[in-house]
Amino acid sequence: MTLFGYWRSSAAYRVRIALNLKGLQYEQKSVHLIKDGGQQHAEDYADLNPNKLVPTLVDGEFTLNQSLAILEYLEIKYPNINLLPANLADNMKCRALALDLACDIHPLNNLRVLQYLTGPLAQSEEQKMQWYFNWLEVGFTAFEKSINKVAGNFCFGDHVSWADLCLIPQVYNAERFNFDMSPYPLIQRVVAHCRTLDAFTKAAPENQPDAV
Amino acid sequence: MTLFGYWRSSAAYRVRIALNLKGLQYEQKSVHLIKDGGQQHAEDYADLNPNKLVPTLVDGEFTLNQSLAILEYLEIKYPNINLLPANLADNMKCRALALDLACDIHPLNNLRVLQYLTGPLAQSEEQKMQWYFNWLEVGFTAFEKSINKVAGNFCFGDHVSWADLCLIPQVYNAERFNFDMSPYPLIQRVVAHCRTLDAFTKAAPENQPDAV
Numbered sequence: 001m002t003l004f005g006y007w008r009s010s011a012a013y014r015v016r017i018a019l020n021l022k023g024l025q026y027e028q029k030s031v032h033l034i035k036d037g038g039q040q041h042a043e044d045y046a047d048l049n050p051n052k053l054v055p056t057l058v059d060g061e062f063t064l065n066q067s068l069a070i071l072e073y074l075e076i077k078y079p080n081i082n083l084l085p086a087n088l089a090d091n092m093k094c095r096a097l098a099l100d101l102a103c104d105i106h107p108l109n110n111l112r113v114l115q116y117l118t119g120p121l122a123q124s125e126e127q128k129m130q131w132y133f134n135w136l137e138v139g140f141t142a143f144e145k146s147i148n149k150v151a152g153n154f155c156f157g158d159h160v161s162w163a164d165l166c167l168i169p170q171v172y173n174a175e176r177f178n179f180d181m182s183p184y185p186l187i188q189r190v191v192a193h194c195r196t197l198d199a200f201t202k203a204a205p206e207n208q209p210d211a212v
Numbered sequence: 213m214t215l216f217g218y219w220r221s222s223a224a225y226r227v228r229i230a231l232n233l234k235g236l237q238y239e240q241k242s243v244h245l246i247k248d249g250g251q252q253h254a255e256d257y258a259d260l261n262p263n264k265l266v267p268t269l270v271d272g273e274f275t276l277n278q279s280l281a282i283l284e285y286l287e288i289k290y291p292n293i294n295l296l297p298a299n300l301a302d303n304m305k306c307r308a309l310a311l312d313l314a315c316d317i318h319p320l321n322n323l324r325v326l327q328y329l330t331g332p333l334a335q336s337e338e339q340k341m342q343w344y345f346n347w348l349e350v351g352f353t354a355f356e357k358s359i360n361k362v363a364g365n366f367c368f369g370d371h372v373s374w375a376d377l378c379l380i381p382q383v384y385n386a387e388r389f390n391f392d393m394s395p396y397p398l399i400q401r402v403v404a405h406c407r408t409l410d411a412f413t414k415a416a417p418e419n420q421p422d423a424v
Contacts, residue, residue, distance in 0.1 A: 050353075050354040050355075050357040050358045051312060051316055051351075051354045051358075052354070053316070062301055064304050064305070064308055065308050065312075066307070066308040066311040066312065066315065068307075068311055068315075069304050069307040069308040069311055072304060072307055073300075073304045076300060077300070088285075088288060088289070089274055092274075092276050092281050092284065092285045093276070095278070095280070095281040095284055096276055096277050096278040096281040099278040099280055099281055100263060100277075100278065102315060103278065103280075103314060103315055103318075103319050104263055104265070104319060106315075107315050107316060107319040107320060108319060108320065108325065113320065116343070116346065120342065120346070121333075121335065121339060121342075121343065123333065127333060130332065130333075131328070131333065134328065134332070139263075141262075142262040142263040142264070143262075145262040146262045146263075
């Protein structure tokens with residue numbers, strides 16, 4: 001399998017954790033999101049992924065974009081390690097937690113959106129950070145409440161799930177911009193535990209071949 | 213089942229189409245996103261859905277947020293009608309198409325985001341619409357390309373899927389603001405076909421009990 005990604009992409013980071021947890025071998029191809037005006041806009045990459053976003057997974061003849069679709073694919077094709085609970089209700093709750101992060105925080109704070117704010121909308125760096133912190137605060141406040149009755153070592157009890165795979169990259173991003181995580185003790189507890197695990201550490205941005 | 217939603221919410225609209233296609237009975241409870249400063253912020257609703265967004269599905273004792281998690285739940289619990297292909301690769305492609313819309317267009321253009329642009333970021337109505345149209349254009353251009361080799365009557369061949377359930381509400385929103393859909397003939401063809409179907413018509417915003 002080949003994963004087209006970028007070291008700092010939260011969405012690629014999610015998939016790297018899943019691949020590592022399942023013990024799958026994969027090759028990484030770096031799509032540098034800034035160099036050359038963004039290599040994701042190059043014609044050959046846009047043919048692979050019309051959204052011009054990362055990640056894209058290529059498994060033999062099969063090409064798939066969208067990190068959550070890729071997680072689903074890996075879940076079905078490589079069920080040796082399950083990253084969602086077997087119980088229907090628990091399974092759905094973990095999916096919803098992952099989507100809370102992947103739909104309601106991450107799309108608002110990714111690179112192209114921040115570039116649009118400071119470019120066409122002519123916002124200052126300060127306004128950009130106000131925007132960025134606002135959606136983190138709204139999202140993490142809700143997430144902290146959502147996991148209040150279910151968190152264990154992980155977001156949902158003591159079994160790693162997609163919720164953790166989406167949370168760790170989002171928190172990495174928040175910390176990178178010095179966002180104060182102290183109002184979210186449950187999130188911090190889960191993050192601290194995940195960071196003790198090899199699959200998470202190996203997937204961290206600074207440990208990728210294209211890290212600068 | 214009870215669906216907490218709002219007539220103009222794209223995410224609630226997706227779920228209504230799924231419920232209708234599967235022939236399921238459900239009660240609707242309206243969460244008015246504007247009245248009273250937004251009823252989604254009321255304490256009792258925020259306890260049900262900490263994200264203070266719609267929809268939320270309540271099925272007996274089970275409560276679930278996130279429209280795509282709700283679609284998954286309905287798919288597993290009520291498999292009488294399948295809204296995803298059985299074949300693994302096709303199934304994943306439909307999921308990715310749905311996520312293209314649900315992650316890469318919709319979160320950028322929903323009410324709370326537009327309110328933040330004109331509120332705290334003090335953008336004009338014109339700048340707000342520039343933002344809105346930009347993400348529609350970026351997203352629909354990619355989507356049109358993505359369905360180029362696979363579209364039939366629906367986004368993916370001749371079988372309705374989550375891709376259609378996400379597309380129709382997004383196009384409804386675009387048309388509401390007079391966004392020009394003519395550069396997207398495949399999308400327009402799929403939308404025209406879906407609009408001939410009762411399940412889609414019954415789910416349309418103007419046909420909901422809380423429509424104004």
